[in-house]
Amino acid sequence: MIQDGNGLRFSADELARRLVGTGARSGPLYRQLSDSLAELIERGELPPGSALPPERALSEALTVSRTTVVAAYQALREKGQLERRQGSGTRVAPDRNRETVSGLAGDHAASQFLSGPLATIDFATAALPSLDLVADVAAGLTRDDYLRLTSTHHGYHLRGLPALRERIARWYSDAGTATAPEDILITSGAQQALELVARGCLQPGDGVIVEQPTYRGALEAFARTGSRLRTVRIDERGLDVAALERLLTNESPRLVYVQAAAHNPTGVVLADDRRQRLAKLLDQHEVVLVDDTSLAGTAFDGRTTPAALGTHERLITIGSMSKLFWGGLRLGWIRAVPQVVSRFARVRGITDLGSSLVAQEVALRLLDHRATAETERRTALPVGLRTLTELLGRHLPDWSWQDPQAGASLWVRLPHGDATHFAQIALRYGVALLPGAVFSADGSTDHHTRLPYALPPATLTQGVTRLAQAWTDYLNRTTVDVTLTSAVT
Structure with missing residues (x-):
């Protein structure tokens, strides 16, 4: 996505990624x-004036x-949502009745949660199911507990409930x-913690180094500050620290973001x-x-490392329930x-x-x-992983992966093509999945996709079966494209 004189301009692949899970x-x-x-336009993710890709480019990205693309564009022009401008292609039409905030435009980690459950098998999210003990503990709160909670304070604890801060500090x-306790700031989830770190530490133009791939919510938080993102690869042993050290020596970044305890999306432990x-x-x-330990506690070997990197005045650790x-x-x-902590509290x-409370x-x-x-978690997650990998081995034997050590997702490499285009085919077979490019600062991981395994066996079975059908369809389409291209050249 780039900014031109009339608004945002979207590439075909970028728009294809935004379309996953819509309509x-x-x-x-x-x-x-x-x-x-139309859904993206109404949500403000394609704001007025945005330039859409040419029909041919989008048709290739969506396979x-x-x-089909010409007819879709025409249908939206007839509804007044798109317009054709001489010399600047197809753009989103202005809407005088809709308030638009351009800063909201963009693909982001919350996209799959905006429109409710998908009418399909959802492989796009990797959320873990709730444990039964959450309901048991929540149900144990009595009226006296609520009275004690409501009568001792006005209800606004900017830094968090003192007892909870003390409990986390003791852990x-x-x-x-x-x-x-003074070292702890309670947030509304790890994503808010990332937003506070980004706003509290970064200014436009600051350099930020992230892993390749990495958690997409972090990429979005840093991008919104106008930071310059650089990447360091990870392998089966985690972040390539030697490569990071060379980059730190040659440049002067403001911030480095890592996931040492357990990595999303790969499940690697440093x-x-x-x-x-x-x-x-x-x-x-x-x-x-910044060490994001949101997945701490999901390591298969039972190692829990809440502060794996120790303590330092420039070390920030993020945790999550x-x-x-x-x-x-x-x-x-x-x-x-x-x-x-005080600085982040003021920003918050x-x-x-x-x-x-x-x-x-x-x-x-x-x-x-x-x-x-x-x-x-240590008992259930490996079972789900084993179910998924057995299904992949049976139905998609050409797909490859490195077995994770933690977390709830498998980072899978496609043998051919790219996941942005394949995701569109998969959706037609009833499976929503994310292309690997959304986990990358430069989109270079699009030969991968992330598959969740903390799902019921029946859902995994049906989902992989449909993916296999979609993959066969995708290969047939790309084979035809290659044959036609060869014939032309």
């Missing part, structure tokens, strides 16, 4: 496409005929990293020797290091030195006066059951 699931293809584009300290070398970089380079317990709690935290106070009270009690939760 109708039945009817003529041109109508499905026009409905999907449909050019006639870090018990794990070997001395922590005080090797101990690399972890030690990474921690030492803070003493050698003036850089802020979402992966281990339940995303619906919307509870996360930042661990940093008190001065940094501009838009948010604190997270739900009821959710924090539930979280406080859930932390007493952390070992039980980790055991449940």
